[in-house]
Amino acid sequence: MAVQAPSELHAALAAIARAIADSLEVRAVWDAVADACSALVPFDAMGIVKLESDGTVRAVAAAGEADVKQLEGVVFPRAGYSPAFWPDEDRFLVVIDDAQTQLDLAYPMDRLALERGFRAILRAPLQHRDRRLGSVLLVSRTPGRFTQAHGEALLVIAELASLALAHEGLARTLADETRRSAAARERASELERRIQVLAEELDARSAHRTLGRSRRWREVLELATKVAPTDTTVLLSGESGTGKEVIARFIHRGSVRRKGPFVALNCAALPEQLLESELFGHDRGAFTGAQAAHPGKLEQAAGGVLFLDEVAEMSPTVQAKFLRVLQEREYQRLGGTRTLRADVRVLAATHRDLQAAIAQGTFREDLFYRLAVFDIALPPLRDRREDIPLLVEAFLHEVGQSIGRPAAGVSDDAIAALTAHAWPGNVRELRNAIERAVILSEGGMITADHLPIGIAAAKPMPIVRIGPPQSLGDAERNMIEDALARAKHNKSEAARLLGITRAQLRSRIEKHGLA
Numbered sequence: 001m002a003v004q005a006p007s008e009l010h011a012a013l014a015a016i017a018r019a020i021a022d023s024l025e026v027r028a029v030w031d032a033v034a035d036a037c038s039a040l041v042p043f044d045a046m047g048i049v050k051l052e053s054d055g056t057v058r059a060v061a062a063a064g065e066a067d068v069k070q071l072e073g074v075v076f077p078r079a080g081y082s083p084a085f086w087p088d089e090d091r092f093l094v095v096i097d098d099a100q101t102q103l104d105l106a107y108p109m110d111r112l113a114l115e116r117g118f119r120a121i122l123r124a125p126l127q128h129r130d131r132r133l134g135s136v137l138l139v140s141r142t143p144g145r146f147t148q149a150h151g152e153a154l155l156v157i158a159e160l161a162s163l164a165l166a167h168e169g170l171a172r173t174l175a176d177e178t179r180r181s182a183a184a185r186e187r188a189s190e191l192e193r194r195i196q197v198l199a200e201e202l203d204a205r206s207a208h209r210t211l212g213r214s215r216r217w218r219e220v221l222e223l224a225t226k227v228a229p230t231d232t233t234v235l236l237s238g239e240s241g242t243g244k245e246v247i248a249r250f251i252h253r254g255s256v257r258r259k260g261p262f263v264a265l266n267c268a269a270l271p272e273q274l275l276e277s278e279l280f281g282h283d284r285g286a287f288t289g290a291q292a293a294h295p296g297k298l299e300q301a302a303g304g305v306l307f308l309d310e311v312a313e314m315s316p317t318v319q320a321k322f323l324r325v326l327q328e329r330e331y332q333r334l335g336g337t338r339t340l341r342a343d344v345r346v347l348a349a350t351h352r353d354l355q356a357a358i359a360q361g362t363f364r365e366d367l368f369y370r371l372a373v374f375d376i377a378l379p380p381l382r383d384r385r386e387d388i389p390l391l392v393e394a395f396l397h398e399v400g401q402s403i404g405r406p407a408a409g410v411s412d413d414a415i416a417a418l419t420a421h422a423w424p425g426n427v428r429e430l431r432n433a434i435e436r437a438v439i440l441s442e443g444g445m446i447t448a449d450h451l452p453i454g455i456a457a458a459k460p461m462p463i464v465r466i467g468p469p470q471s472l473g474d475a476e477r478n479m480i481e482d483a484l485a486r487a488k489h490n491k492s493e494a495a496r497l498l499g500i501t502r503a504q505l506r507s508r509i510e511k512h513g514l515a
């Protein structure tokens with residue numbers, strides 16, 4: 001066949017380009033590629049193979065002789081086709097005059113062609129930005145059938161076809177991402193709905209509300225909501241008063257055991273012997289004074305949740321016995337002979353670092369792993385200060401109702417002091433402070449004077465803007481601006497807030513051009 005006229009080549013390329021532009025469906029492009037090749041190169045069969053990410057090779061299109069067409073869609077196994085195995089020459093146009101005389105046919109598709117009786121091979125790579133995507137293969141039963149000019153035409157066609165393949169990959173990634181983010185959105189809103197339902201249920205019973213909108217608190221609620229419907233043991237850790245029991249009740253309400261009891265036991269409150277009998281119960285005569293049989297908390301919590309507070313305080317004996325409960329779900333009352341089944345979900349809490357307790361040998365590691373199947377760390381209140389105004393308002397309302405004398409409100413200076421305090425006793429301490437202030441204010445406005453000394457004296461912290469990372473210079477400038485604003489431009493006061501001298505402040509004001 002004569003070398004293709006430029007107009008033919010041009011028309012063929014334009015047809016492929018149209019197919020690419022018209023459709024993200026790569027199939028339409030293969031048809032255009034096959035048509036273009038038929039118009040320009042005298043082949044007996046053609047194939048387009050695509051290198052998949054798992055190393056297999058897929059024949060995405062085949063044209064020409066009937067039995068070759070059947071290869072379409074065939075996936076050739078991984079062996080020998082992985083990108084690493086593809087010969088480097090495959091990056092370039094390959095013209096083989098006679099495969100039969102070619103001693104070393106490195107490319108598996110060439111071997112396949114030869115096995116089927118094809119002699120001449122013309123092959124161009126499909127690649128995009130150095131990434132190999134596959135190749136276009138034209139074969140003929142007549143040796144020497146393809147010229148360099150045929151090859152060059154094929155190269156241009158392959159380049160366009162590569163674009164289509166690269167687009168297909170992009171389109172698929174986009175579609176996957178869209179699908180994934182839609183699913184994630186759906187999951188997030190489902191989670192949001194569940195949090196809402198649980199929070200509302202608890203709000204109705206104000207003693208067990210979970211107040212907070214900060215990111216840290218939302219994360220806790222999200223974890224609790226996810227684990228609630230399972231029967232998994234949960235370990236809640238956090239400083240005293242951070243709301244561990246509040247979250248334990250939240251999980252109980254969201255679990256299948258919600259209709260069962262919520263039984264709490266504080267392991268720190270009782271001496272060893274008593275804790276053991278409280279937990280496991282005892283039979284009559286089990287020890288001096290055990291005049292009647294007594295079911296333990298494990299029995300009382302049957303069908304529900306057992307909340308073990310301060311679990312780090314369990315003695316070694318109780319730890320060993322309780323481990324058995326978690327392992328075998330069985331136990332006996334003190335002095336009893338009957339084996340009882342523990343039908344409880346255990347939620348444990350601690351304000352201690354259990355890893356440290358394990359290192360010191362006071363807490364069993366095996367028990368730790370049984371308890372901490374799922375652990376939730378509760379943030380201290382000082383790490384979620386943005387929730388303080390909300391908590392203050394809720395406690396004000398609650399305390400006001402319970403003592404029948406609501407406060408008129410909270411002054412700005414009191415709110416500033418409440419927000420600045422470090423709250424070592426966390427939410428519990430805040431609640432107590434509000435209760436005290438409501439009583440002291442006698443129905444009036446709560447001011448800093450009604451707060452305990454340590455809290456009223458808390459200095460507002462200079463605000464450091466949270467945002468994209470800023471330079472040290474910018475941070476300093478922001479802090480100075482904030483201090484000046486807070487001190488109503490009184491330089492001595494601003495210097496005091498910043499903990500520097502007036503002279504130092506003055507020179508920094510000049511440096512930043514803030515005068």
Ligand SMILES: Nc1ncnc2c1ncn2[C@@H]1O[C@H](COP(=O)(O)OP(=O)(O)OP(=O)(O)O)[C@@H](O)[C@H]1O
Pocket residue numbers: 207208209210211212238239240241242243244245246247309349351427428431
């Ligand atoms: N997020 C919250 N929303 C509303 N009230 C809260 C919240 N967190 C804690 N509280 C209140 O703070 C007090 C202490 O909470 P809780 O008993 O759950 O803390 P804890 O971490 O279990 O404390 P401890 O370790 O001392 O037993 C309770 O009055 C509780 O209602």
